[in-house]
Amino acid sequence: MFVGSALTGYLTPRVGMKITVTAGMVGGTAALALLTRVDAASSYGDFVLPLVILGLAIGLALSPCTDAIMGAFPEAELGVGGAVNDTSLELGGSLGIAILGSVLAGSYSSHLSDATTGSKLPASALSQAQDSVGAGYAVARGIGDKARHLGEQAAQAGSTEQAARLKVQSGQLADGARQMADAVGSAFADSVAHTSLVGAVVLGVGTVLVGVLLPRKEAAVREVEQEQEQEQEQEQEQGQGRKQEEEELVDSEAR
Numbered sequence: 001m002f003v004g005s006a007l008t009g010y011l012t013p014r015v016g017m018k019i020t021v022t023a024g025m026v027g028g029t030a031a032l033a034l035l036t037r038v039d040a041a042s043s044y045g046d047f048v049l050p051l052v053i054l055g056l057a058i059g060l061a062l063s064p065c066t067d068a069i070m071g072a073f074p075e076a077e078l079g080v081g082g083a084v085n086d087t088s089l090e091l092g093g094s095l096g097i098a099i100l101g102s103v104l105a106g107s108y109s110s111h112l113s114d115a116t117t118g119s120k121l122p123a124s125a126l127s128q129a130q131d132s133v134g135a136g137y138a139v140a141r142g143i144g145d146k147a148r149h150l151g152e153q154a155a156q157a158g159s160t161e162q163a164a165r166l167k168v169q170s171g172q173l174a175d176g177a178r179q180m181a182d183a184v185g186s187a188f189a190d191s192v193a194h195t196s197l198v199g200a201v202v203l204g205v206g207t208v209l210v211g212v213l214l215p216r217k218e219a220a221v222r223e224v225e226q227e228q229e230q231e232q233e234q235e236q237e238q239g240q241g242r243k244q245e246e247e248e249l250v251d252s253e254a255r
Helices: 002-015 017-035 045-071 075-116 122-130 133-155 161-215 217-254
Strands: none
Touching: 002 017, 002 045, 017 045, 017 075, 017 161, 045 075, 075 161, 133 161
8 A cells, every 4th residue: 555655656747646546446446356256265375466456556546536635625725625535534434344344244144044054053053153254163163172072972981882872973063063164264255255346346336437527637737726816816806906995095085
């Protein structure tokens, strides 16, 4: 992100604010599109490239937008411009996290429910596992601990029949623990891919709107300059009017 922000100082004066911001948003869309390929077999390395691209893209898009917002306000209202900029960033970030977080949670719960359909695990355990990824792995660990406990009881059983029964139960629970852990990992990976797809679509639509509606830097500068010239002309006219009134007042007093 810092690198992307630094690059805007070189790119914006040469290619313009519109192209720089649009390029950043295109990069962000591409990064989220790459994250849709995540699956249960993905490693940390699979996230490096998309996140690097996303950081650069955010830097490219945000810095010129901040300059544009501040440049649209006259010097006397720069405080208002800063407040608008900060409010927009905080509100957008909060809404984005809330919406995408809800999509992620709902998608995870749905995928895990599908993956555990027909499972012999208690309904309470399945419901707890659907609350979050951490809860899902906690359920899997709990089942595994119970399987080990039954295995220890089988080793200490007084009869061969009892030991065999406990071993069967222990093996079934151990298989259930592995299946639960695999289901949780797969559901989370699928939910990340689904959430990334939603984010990519939203950001893609925003990219199109920015590409169409955002004026070039030169046009924005001209508008600001025209507004400043109009304000200066109005001030000059008001000053001339006051000066003329003062001269008329002096003449009337002299008579």
